[in-house]
Amino acid sequence: MTVAVIGTGKMGSGIAKLLAGKGEKIVIGSRDPAKAAQLAAEIGHGAEGGGIAAAAKLADIVVLAVTYPQIGDAIREAGGLAGKIIVDISNPITEDFKALTVGHTTSAAEEIQKLAPEAKVVKAFNTIFAQLLPAESREGRKVQVFVAGDDEVAKKKVSDLVAKGEFEPIDSGPLSNSRYLEPVGEINIWFGFFLGWGTSAAPAWIKS
Numbered sequence: 001m002t003v004a005v006i007g008t009g010k011m012g013s014g015i016a017k018l019l020a021g022k023g024e025k026i027v028i029g030s031r032d033p034a035k036a037a038q039l040a041a042e043i044g045h046g047a048e049g050g051g052i053a054a055a056a057k058l059a060d061i062v063v064l065a066v067t068y069p070q071i072g073d074a075i076r077e078a079g080g081l082a083g084k085i086i087v088d089i090s091n092p093i094t095e096d097f098k099a100l101t102v103g104h105t106t107s108a109a110e111e112i113q114k115l116a117p118e119a120k121v122v123k124a125f126n127t128i129f130a131q132l133l134p135a136e137s138r139e140g141r142k143v144q145v146f147v148a149g150d151d152e153v154a155k156k157k158v159s160d161l162v163a164k165g166e167f168e169p170i171d172s173g174p175l176s177n178s179r180y181l182e183p184v185g186e187i188n189i190w191f192g193f194f195l196g197w198g199t200s201a202a203p204a205w206i207k208s
């Protein structure tokens, strides 16, 4: 199974590095293919990098590590992503990071599903700061990653990737529950950036 990571920013580079280090076949796609190739060379472990369309073509799972307003561009550049599993990690935040631009009756994940109707969108990682992606930054804590999606097989594949990254995948129900996960991502941004907790903050759901 090949995982494409689109975007070489904080989350893209962190997820690519984490999963490549765990033995996953990673292809990185960027608007700037040279940047993706350079990141892949830095990561090693057989990672490759190039353009967005080329990376997406090779992959079964495509992680869209792109800011929410630009995700439509990335999907178009990737050729539509029909038949692929899309991992949506986004929080549709305002420019000041203090609120969401989408919510209550829809979510970024559901809007992305509309942009790529023949893909299977799975929400994951939106409550995890990039700084918590390296396993060593978690200092032995099992940090939860909430996974929502309508296709159980796709959700299982993404949950397996989450577990490979040494996170605890939490089945969070259908994709429409992203309406509730994205606000959790936003309150985590408040804790991390505006209420003094720092970027090792992450939500933990207690169960008996």
Ligand SMILES: NC(=O)c1ccc[n+]([C@@H]2O[C@H](COP(=O)([O-])OP(=O)(O)OC[C@H]3O[C@@H](n4cnc5c(N)ncnc54)[C@H](OP(=O)(O)O)[C@@H]3O)[C@@H](O)[C@H]2O)c1
Residues within 6 Å of the ligand: 006, 007, 008, 009, 010, 011, 012, 029, 030, 031, 032, 035, 064, 065, 066, 067, 068, 070, 073, 074, 089, 090, 091, 092, 093, 125, 126, 127, 128, 129, 130, 131
């Ligand atoms: N940062 C966090 O801690 C965090 C935590 C949870 C979720 N998220 C979510 O993760 C996503 C990425 O966030 P980030 O912090 O990694 O952002 P970032 O560091 O700003 O990186 C975003 C990347 O998006 C790509 N991009 C921008 N415009 C594009 C376009 N028109 N077409 C294709 N690609 C485009 C760029 O990749 P190239 O330069 O390679 O083209 C850019 O590096 C966002 O949706 C965010 O809400 C972030």
